[in-house]
Amino acid sequence: MKRAASGLLVVLLTVGALALGAPASAATGTPWADWSAMTGSGGAYTGSVQIASPELTAEYTSDSRAGSVGVVSGASVWLSAATDVGAKYGSSRDQQYLNLRPRADSPTAPSETTYSFSRPTPTRNWTFVLGDIDADQVRITAIGPGGNTLTAAELGFRGGFNYCAPGLAGKPSCTGDAADVPTWDAATTTLTGNATATDTSGAAAWFEPNARISSLTFTFTRRAGFPVYQTWFAAITRTISGTVTDTTAGGPSNGTVVRLIGADGAALGETTTSTDGTYSFPDVLATDGYRVVITPPTGKTSDEPARAVDVTSADGTADFAVRDIVPVPVSGTARDQHGTPIAGATVTLDGQRSVVTGPDGAYLIDDVPVGTHAVTITVPDGYALVSSPSPFTVADNDETPITGRDFVLQQLPSLSGVVRAAGSGVGGVVVTADGPDGAMQTVTAADGSYSFPRLPSGDYVITVRAPEGSVVSGPTSRSETVIALDVTGVDFALARFGSVAGVVSDDGGAPHAGAIVTVSGPGAPVTLNTADDGSYALGDLAPGDYTITVTVPDGYTGAAPLRRTFVITDAGELIEGQDFVLTPAMVTPTPTPTPTSKPTSSPSPAPVGTDAGALPATGAEPLPGLGVALMLLLAGAISVIVARRRRA
Template identity: 45%
Template sequence: MSREKSAPAEPRLLGSGSPLRGTGRRMAAAGVAVLVAVATALGGVTTASAAQGGDWGDFTVERLASGTGSVGTMTLDGGFPATSFTTNASSATVPSGASGWQGPNTPPGLEYGTSRGTTYLNLRPMRDSPTPQAASVTTYTFASATPTAGWSFVLGDVDADQATITALDAEGAPVGSDALGFQGVYNSCGLAGGPSCAGGGTGDVPSWDPATATLTGNAAAADTEGATGWFSPTVALSSLTITYQQRSGRPIYQTWFATKTFAASGVAQSTVDGTTTPYEGGAVTVADATGRVVATTTTDADGRYAFPALTAAPGYTVTITPPDGSTGATTQDFSLVAGDRADLDFAFSATTAPVDPEPDTVDIVGTITDDTGDPVTDTPITII
């Protein structure tokens, strides 16, 4: 059982205060860079390569002054909702991920890449007693509803203990265990690219009971290493709760969150009086399935825009501010479940109003005289 101790214009995520981020260790395959292919002309959009990325959540934790629990945050890339948590666990720590991680050959590692070097959360029961009253309760609250695809949570080191999982949907109603998206169990020890385990690990795995939504360690409640289960929820969640109970000894379990990301991009053009040019400086926003704006950017001098890392989920809408006086669609709906989208283009058109030409003019020169032929002054003249 692990006992690690704590240790173009750039698109921006709304409220993140920083550009969309992605590093080599967060890629689903080592050495793969996020590539965004965009077209240089409408009708000639180049399909983007499937530049899948992965990100593991960064945790913070702070013990309450009362000493009765802790609060913290979990942050993920891709426009994932801001996440906070509360727990009454007797101990809550955030290891660095330097000596304990999900390797690239674990089931979630194959989906999201290695978690090495990213933090995770270590939690204990409230008390070491095999009773529900001694269990710790940890609730993650999402600032807005989660995506319905493209993310997972992982519970590790479940052996001499058990974890019951409950959740509320976007409307606050309880979620059935099937919607938690149980993906399977495995042992993270002894896999290439993973951490070392005492004695090389035992191959121990927990068991999942969908009737009680409980992940339970081995039948002997023996202290082992690497026993893990993972989940990919299929409905939008407003909160997620883990109730963690001791079965023997002094157990601890680990929690990771991860997202898979793909890129969205396109090009905007404006045609005025038959002449087509790139539309530079157009404000572009992306909203998720709940309508929450998750990222913003502007088109560059070639009319291009790109969001290199959005959660691989359905239900997105991209919106652009059109040129003044133009016509053309300003929104498109799209999904990133299957891969990158590099065809989210916009075309605008406008016709300038004709200008009336200046009328021709002539000079009129003459003399007005009276009956005797003498010039007459101050006489009104009307020209029709």
């Protein structure tokens, strides 16, 4: 949906989207994502996408060039329910998608669009779809939460299709060939359009990753034409619900606080039970690893305050029961040195009975018998125990609750920094910390920040790995020592690769194919041959000073200019218009031979008294003077004889 007439459609849709802002959010429960309005300008766009609330959201950055890019409503272009992806996630009609382009319309200037997820993605039941991949190609790179690069198998390629093909098209005006689908190269994780790089409509492919992803990058390259590509996201969601019953009162527990905890331990939502004791968390990602935790009302406790829930295949249910606290109860909290609650820590009474601290860091053990007792805590990873409560005694016939049996833990220090390029944070960059316990990796967030929390004391080497299209500017590693305080400001800088392009032609404007162009600079010189249209281009140029030289071909005397210079900075410029004009050699024509003729003598001046205007004799040798006199006398005699005969 791009070039010529189809290109006009995209332009109109995009202009409308940019002028009016992002369309209204999709209906609650739809699998298809909602996009924020894209901000920024060509070469520096940002935005966000909410695939499923609250778990699956991402911030993205893109260096796509301007023109026909932005969030599109999906009212005129969509994936019908007849497509394979539509059969699972439903039609995307009236659901948003994103249009982007390469960095420049050159095979050596791809755009990079990186999605940094707020938390790692699930391993099933979500998809991304790339559309309009015909005269273009896109390489897909995904980084896991541990800094690992996902394999092609983990990216979960599900197949190519043409959403405009007969039987699949969502509208009559969308026409395409069912055989016109992109080709997936697992070795390079690259999706490539048709072999002839012909601008067509509807070529698409869909993926369902089966490994967790922290950042996802699309490197989009023009092969021909006016390239624009489309991106959709979708996810299956479920509902988690249940009932909290008060077994002591024999009825529902109204107003009980219920929390939803994700697989990473983060709180995803909170609600309270209604008058009938029910609660619900709708639109939860269809995956496993959830925990539902209740906080019993005052004077109540629960023997099982947390339940695991798996909603991979169906909606989930988690029911709870609360009861009156049986004397004598013992309670307290677990907090760090800053007063932050520590949830999920195990507290044990006399080495036998254990409970787990709730989201507020609190714990309670009731029905503690008469006698002297002690509570201990299992210190979570990344913490050190600062203080614990002393033993306590439950007296005979004393039902007074024992409170304030608190634990204080110290959170071990963290090490953090930011990875920037041209002054802006870069998401999806892998950072490694090699320390006393070995190497660990993390991935930068959308703003370029990273952190290694709760590190044991020791010496560390922090290393950054430049992503595709970039190179580290300055040191790639830094040595740091962690003792007691947080270590901050361990920053790194990246530089973008640049590119150069131009045309070689003759002085009449005709392109010159096969001309030799040499680009010299950082690294070995690179020699290029111009294409049929006289163009040349070179990408992946590291920052530095460069020289371009054209070799004057046979039949030419020179070029204007013969040499050019340019500079690539850390911003990774696109240097275009580096053109050369060849001067054809001047061909001197071979002269035509002059016919050979006898030389002529110069005429003598006319004697005084003769006709000075008479023409000199030409073409014969002049007679001697005597001969001339005799001829004159003979002519006179003949004239006299003729005259006499006429009178007679």
